[in-house]
Amino acid sequence: MKKILITGALGQIGSELTMKLREIYGTDNVIATDIKKNDSEAAQNGPFEIVDVTDLNRMGEVASKYNVDTVMHLAALLSATAEAKPVFAWNLNMGGLMNALETARELNAQFFTPSSIGAFGPSTPKDSTPQDTIMRPTTMYGVNKVAGELLADYYFHKFGVDTRGLRFPGLISYVALPGGGTTDYAVEIYYEAIKNKKYISYIDKGTYMDMMYMPDALSAIIDLMEADPTKLIHRNSFNVTAMSFSPEEIASEISLHVPGFEITYAVDPARQKIADSWPNSIDPSAAREEWGFKAEYDLTKMTKDMIEKLTQKIL
Numbered sequence: 001m002k003k004i005l006i007t008g009a010l011g012q013i014g015s016e017l018t019m020k021l022r023e024i025y026g027t028d029n030v031i032a033t034d035i036k037k038n039d040s041e042a043a044q045n046g047p048f049e050i051v052d053v054t055d056l057n058r059m060g061e062v063a064s065k066y067n068v069d070t071v072m073h074l075a076a077l078l079s080a081t082a083e084a085k086p087v088f089a090w091n092l093n094m095g096g097l098m099n100a101l102e103t104a105r106e107l108n109a110q111f112f113t114p115s116s117i118g119a120f121g122p123s124t125p126k127d128s129t130p131q132d133t134i135m136r137p138t139t140m141y142g143v144n145k146v147a148g149e150l151l152a153d154y155y156f157h158k159f160g161v162d163t164r165g166l167r168f169p170g171l172i173s174y175v176a177l178p179g180g181g182t183t184d185y186a187v188e189i190y191y192e193a194i195k196n197k198k199y200i201s202y203i204d205k206g207t208y209m210d211m212m213y214m215p216d217a218l219s220a221i222i223d224l225m226e227a228d229p230t231k232l233i234h235r236n237s238f239n240v241t242a243m244s245f246s247p248e249e250i251a252s253e254i255s256l257h258v259p260g261f262e263i264t265y266a267v268d269p270a271r272q273k274i275a276d277s278w279p280n281s282i283d284p285s286a287a288r289e290e291w292g293f294k295a296e297y298d299l300t301k302m303t304k305d306m307i308e309k310l311t312q313k314i315l
């Protein structure tokens with residue numbers, strides 16, 4: 001039976017991943033950790049510990065207390081916040097990752113951490129971005145993600161830690177809000193559509209970015225962690241995506257469910273610059289070939305589900 005420690009467990013991915021893993025592996029076998037406790041299910045319904053990921057001793061103490069055999073390291077600053085606070089981002093994103101890898105090495109634990117489409121940069125091929133390609137990001141977040149992918153590879157080759165990772169696109173969910181990302185508009189737009197029938201987008205029309213619905217992201221993490229290691233050529237980190245759209249395309253899909261919905265634009269230069277440096281769409285074929293990655297939700301199916309679930313949640 002697995003014993004899993006999750007850092008950043010109350011964030012956008014963690015709050016759903018914790019609950020999903022508890023369903024599969026048992027509540028007591030999934031230890032949620034974060035820098036603060038809140039009243040979410042992940043914090044309240046199962047083991048929870050306060051862990052600041054920049055504190056290696058504390059992380060090691062909690063991991064040893066529960067005798068964990070898997071470390072899932074999610075705590076990180078997202079792209080827009082990292083760009084606004086680059087030194088803090090380096091210390092948190094790289095320091096936290098190093099501590100989590102060290103904890104996994106000490107306990108001989110399996111390891112997961114997400115990378116991102118932010119690992120790519122303006123000189124990367126923009127369309128159908130290959131798995132193996134030019135990676136010269138121009139954001140602090142991207143620098144952290146590329147370094148993180150290499151560091152996780154290093155821990156595998158040097159110390160034999162079973163490290164695995166995914167390059168996530170923007171993740172869309174009705175449970176927890178993202179914070180400080182460039183793709184966050186694609187979540188906010190659903191809330192505003194339901195509440196006010198209008199949305200002012202900080203990302204300009206015609207800007208394409210990859211996205212994925214949270215249930216597909218959770219399945220991808222679980223499938224990758226369960227995948228036969230002898231089939232994995234890439235490990236850290238696989239391109240995964242379910243769809244690529246522009247603000248006007250998601251708005252037009254939403255207006256099929258919310259008549260009269262309108263999108264207007266007040267472009268935020270900082271976040272637009274980040275978006276412009278990222279691919280329009282990435283190619284997930286290595287993930288398909290090496291461990292059977294498949295996404296169930298496209299824009300149409302995701303929008304129908306988001307509108308139904310969010311309407312129940314907020315109205």
Ligand code: AKB
Pocket residue numbers: 078079080115116117118168169170171178180181182183184
């Ligand atoms: C962000 O926008 O920073 C994240 C990401 C794509 O990594 N959602």
